[in-house]
Amino acid sequence: MGRDARTLSLWDALRFLWHVAIPGTLLGVVVPNRAIMSRFARRDRGRRTHRFIRELRARYRSELLWVWFPFRRTLLVLSPAAIDDVLASDDNAPDPWLKKRAISRFAPEALVASGDAAEGNRRTFNTGVLDLGHVHRDADAFAGIVAGESRRLVDNGGPALRWPDFQSLGRRISQQVILGAGRLDDTLDDDLARMLRRANLLLRDASSFGDLRRRIETSLAPAGAAPPSGCLMHAAARAIAAGNTSPATCVTSQATFWCFVLKDAVELHVPRTLALIAAHPQVQAKVRDEIRAAGAPTARAIDGLRYVEACLVEQLRLWTPVPLLLRRAVRPSRIGNAGVDTEQQVMIHAGFHHRDRRVFGRAADAFAPDEAAAGALPAVYVFSAHARSCAGESLVRFVLKGVLATMLAGHRFELAGPAIAPGRIPHLYDHFGIELRAVPDARTAAMRP
Ligand code: HEM
Numbered sequence: 001m002g003r004d005a006r007t008l009s010l011w012d013a014l015r016f017l018w019h020v021a022i023p024g025t026l027l028g029v030v031v032p033n034r035a036i037m038s039r040f041a042r043r044d045r046g047r048r049t050h051r052f053i054r055e056l057r058a059r060y061r062s063e064l065l066w067v068w069f070p071f072r073r074t075l076l077v078l079s080p081a082a083i084d085d086v087l088a089s090d091d092n093a094p095d096p097w098l099k100k101r102a103i104s105r106f107a108p109e110a111l112v113a114s115g116d117a118a119e120g121n122r123r124t125f126n127t128g129v130l131d132l133g134h135v136h137r138d139a140d141a142f143a144g145i146v147a148g149e150s151r152r153l154v155d156n157g158g159p160a161l162r163w164p165d166f167q168s169l170g171r172r173i174s175q176q177v178i179l180g181a182g183r184l185d186d187t188l189d190d191d192l193a194r195m196l197r198r199a200n201l202l203l204r205d206a207s208s209f210g211d212l213r214r215r216i217e218t219s220l221a222p223a224g225a226a227p228p229s230g231c232l233m234h235a236a237a238r239a240i241a242a243g244n245t246s247p248a249t250c251v252t253s254q255a256t257f258w259c260f261v262l263k264d265a266v267e268l269h270v271p272r273t274l275a276l277i278a279a280h281p282q283v284q285a286k287v288r289d290e291i292r293a294a295g296a297p298t299a300r301a302i303d304g305l306r307y308v309e310a311c312l313v314e315q316l317r318l319w320t321p322v323p324l325l326l327r328r329a330v331r332p333s334r335i336g337n338a339g340v341d342t343e344q345q346v347m348i349h350a351g352f353h354h355r356d357r358r359v360f361g362r363a364a365d366a367f368a369p370d371e372a373a374a375g376a377l378p379a380v381y382v383f384s385a386h387a388r389s390c391a392g393e394s395l396v397r398f399v400l401k402g403v404l405a406t407m408l409a410g411h412r413f414e415l416a417g418p419a420i421a422p423g424r425i426p427h428l429y430d431h432f433g434i435e436l437r438a439v440p441d442a443r444t445a446a447m448r449p
């Protein structure tokens with residue numbers, strides 16, 4: 001493989017738009033588009049995109065390729081070492097135009113699209129409230145919310161669990177973790193959904209935007225009082241009271257972003273992980289053994305579930321939810337042998353990297369929690385890495401592990417569809433069409449001879 005960056009021919013640059021930029025946009029810049037996801041998943045469109053990038057790398061004999069994305073000259077970085085260097089470097093910022101435009105439609109000052117994380121203390125505020133790198137200070141309260149809602153779903157959800165069931169789970173858990181136990185607000189969810197649909201088109205729904213901001217401001221200081229303890233709003237209000245924020249922190253934007261990502265994480269990653277577990281009976285048996293051995297889902301028990309966590313991380317690797325990590329060069333710099341000018345874009349295709357046979361070998365297209373738990377797989381970038389990595393990583397791992405552990409504690413899951421073939425996991429999975437049967441242990445026992 002050559003060390004120099006190569007520029008794509010005009011024909012290949014157009015094909016790159018066709019295979020990468022256009023499907024990515026149609027699938028949803030902010031939230032997945034149901035009709036397109038179903039269509040693309042049926043046609044295995046994700047595999048075609050993967051094959052195309054592999055073909056480019058082989059033909060140009062380089063892991064640094066100059067492409068257009070969508071209309072800006074962009075360096076596509078495929079080499080694992082260079083990927084890590086880019087994410088560790090402060091020569092670039094995670095606020096390219098397209099990402100900023102999409103996020104700003106609903107959370108204009110959110111840290112995730114802020115070029116300068118120090119502005120208004122945004123990174124410190126987020127990592128502080130979300131307790132990045134630690135078990136959250138309110139983990140006991142969150143464990144209670146997660147266990148109560150997950151039990152409610154498996155006990156009352158009917159013979160099959162479908163997408164609307166997981167949507168409701170995501171709404172109920174995310175709102176209570178953010179606003180406080182028992183605090184549910186349907187209007188907030190409706191406003192958020194409307195704004196996100198519009199943000200996919202890079203537009204803003206002005207009336208939902210205004211309503212949602214007012215709701216969040218009220219929940220930060222309900223009638224001049226403090227939010228209830230044991231929720232993110234409480235931690236945020238304490239940071240404000242302690243003088244750790246300024247108007248430039250834009251707490252409302254940060255909290256709006258949490259509402260979006262926490263709901264999205266639960267509704268998407270719980271059914272997808274259950275689907276993979278259900279499609280691999282040996283994994284399911286092992287997961288359930290770990291959960292049984294851990295006992296009641298206390299914060300401590302949830303934190304210790306390493307095999308459940310490996311299943312979750314494997315799901316995130318196989319169906320990487322943020323497949324493109326885009327950066328904007330803030331000064332002239334070098335990536336490998338490529339010179340990058342200020343304002344040029346750098347792209348890391350995490351989705352491609354996580355399925356790259358050169359990196360992951362035979363595990364690339366397989367669900368491999370045993371290897372992941374043993375630390376035998378290369379690094380993944382599902383939460384990005386280094387100084388601008390996901391600020392909610394510790395919190396979201398905890399919440400998702402808690403849901404999975406509670407659901408799998410008393411039930412075995414069967415996947416009615418869409419089917420998954422072990423060893424050849426599809427590149428896109430139509431979670432909108434998911435159907436999972438939860439078989440309670442009592443029934444399993446009764447069926448034994
Ligand atoms: C499994 C679910 C999640 C995944 C896979 C994920 C992944 C990511 C990734 C890849 C980034 C970097 C994006 C980029 O550089 O373009 C990011 C940033 C961020 N995430 Fe998450 N995230 C998840 C859930 C959450 C949750 C639940 C929260 C908060 C409640 C959160 C808060 C943030 C914040 C604040 C940033 C911006 C960090 C910065 O720019 O310094 N994330 N996330």
